[in-house]
Amino acid sequence: MTSALKEWDTQTRLLTQGRLSLLIRKGGIMETHDGFEVEHHSFLLYPTFLHQNPEELQPQYRDLLRDDPVPGQIQLPALAEVVAVHKIESLDAALRLEPLQALTAAAIERRFHYRNRPWVHALLLRIRPLSQPIILPETPEMLGCVSWVPLGDIEVPVGQPIIPEAELQERRKALEQLL
Template structure:
């Protein structure tokens, strides 16, 4: 099985791995196709990135997680994530209702929603399990750039622990998000 990693701001990767959130909002990196972000993998490693991480776009309760890159050139993958549900959100009002469920503030959500003058974004509900031992890899030139997905050829699936958020809580969150995001 080929393994991939999803790049996400380090602060958000930490919040996911700690169980502080289970939702991320994605639009796509500048090097991705015209169509932007797509959910290419249902199970992947979290790839914490420090590139473009912006304190002013984080909700205040997540700002204490900000840190400089602890080991430039070394990639530390903290957790495995599994996509439970994806919503394509094409209404800004609905997108803004997601603010309490993830790390970005309303201004960042709105900026991502309108990025490239295409009004939409994806919301992903994730089941996250920390790796029993974080996976450390050398960050190669092929891993760099503004892309979401990074293939990890030759990397076997690492052992992960118990999900940070119980299934009952994730199902409750899914129900709340469906009520907010699905058409009436």
């Protein structure tokens, strides 16, 4: 069974360009009572255009915002592998991660306090581009504010990691030092 993680198109593009390797996640309104959990350690990136907010992106990334180029279709560009995951229960620690990812400090703080549950997850990801993007029709089952989308059994033709392993480990070390 292959699953996909919904993430803003802008952040997905930053990951697939190798500009970033870190996501800060809280979960959507339709998540379970406990919120977002890392249910899969290998998943496809599902770029979403819903709720992208330029005010929540750091200024240097706002030029990547775009409208959905093909409404009704999902283009899955890459496989992500979780290298490290941290549940962060200190706002100060969460805010220290601002330089390593795309969200503003205000967006991190809003997510941290979302639903009066003070925490976020930080996911360090190894990204492997697909040799050809997988293009799927967006079905009603894929819609909604959920993080994980089951895709069934599909072939995932992956390439080499975008970031060399040594550089990814340096990014991991920087993350751990900030925490």
